[in-house]
Amino acid sequence: MKKILLLTGDYAEDYETMVPYQMLLMVGHEVHAVCPDKKKGEAVKTAIHDFEGDQTYSEKPGHNFQLNYTFDDVSPEAYDGLVIVGGRAPEYLRLNAKVLDIVKYFFEKDLPVAAICHGIQILTAAKVVSGRTLTAYPAVGPEVTLAGGNYKEVPPTESVVDGNLVTSPAWPGHPGFIKAFLDVLGTKIML
Numbered sequence: 001m002k003k004i005l006l007l008t009g010d011y012a013e014d015y016e017t018m019v020p021y022q023m024l025l026m027v028g029h030e031v032h033a034v035c036p037d038k039k040k041g042e043a044v045k046t047a048i049h050d051f052e053g054d055q056t057y058s059e060k061p062g063h064n065f066q067l068n069y070t071f072d073d074v075s076p077e078a079y080d081g082l083v084i085v086g087g088r089a090p091e092y093l094r095l096n097a098k099v100l101d102i103v104k105y106f107f108e109k110d111l112p113v114a115a116i117c118h119g120i121q122i123l124t125a126a127k128v129v130s131g132r133t134l135t136a137y138p139a140v141g142p143e144v145t146l147a148g149g150n151y152k153e154v155p156p157t158e159s160v161v162d163g164n165l166v167t168s169p170a171w172p173g174h175p176g177f178i179k180a181f182l183d184v185l186g187t188k189i190m191l
Contacts, residue, residue, distance in 0.1 A: 003078060003079050005032050005076070009044055009092065013047060013116075014062030020177075021065075023174075027182065027189060032068060033065070041067065043064040043066045044089070045061075045065075051156075080112070083181070085119050089118075090119050091121060094121050104126050110164050112166070114165075114181040116169075116171070116177060117136065120136035131149070135153065135160040135167045137170055157176070159176045
C-alpha cells in the first residue's frame, strides 16, 4: 500500500478529483485529499467540464467533494506520490507557497507525480517542468513552453510519461493516466 497526496480545491474538475481518488483507493492505496485553508471533513465544490462542440469546454456544477485530511497537517515526506487535479482550482492553488514547496519536494526526491489538465499550472508555477516532456489542456501548453518544458500535444484520451511525471490533457485520459501513475508508483494489479 502506498500513501498518496491529492491536491484539489474549489471548482476543481469533478471527474479529475473523484475518479483518481476513487481508483487509487480501489487498488488499496491510502489517499489524503486536501485543499489549502480547509480541514478534514470540509468540502470543495467541483465543476464538470465537458466538450460539447464549442471552442472551449463548458462548465456545469459538480459535486461537493469531502476532504479526508487537513492541508495544514501535510508533511510531504510522509507520501509516496502526488496527484494534482485540474479544473479552475489550480489557477489559485499555484499562488500558495506551501503548495509549491510540496510540489518541489516531490520533484527533488524524484517521487511519482500525476497532474492532469490545468493541474500543470501548479507545476509551471513551481518551476519543475524545465527540460521535461509533458502534456496539459491545450490552453496551458504555452505556459509549459514558457516554463522551459517540452509541451506535447496528444489526444485527450492519452497521457505522457517522463520519468516520475505522468500528465494528461483531460479526464477522457483517465484509464491511461491512472495506469501510467500506478506503473510509476510500482503498483501491481493481479488479475
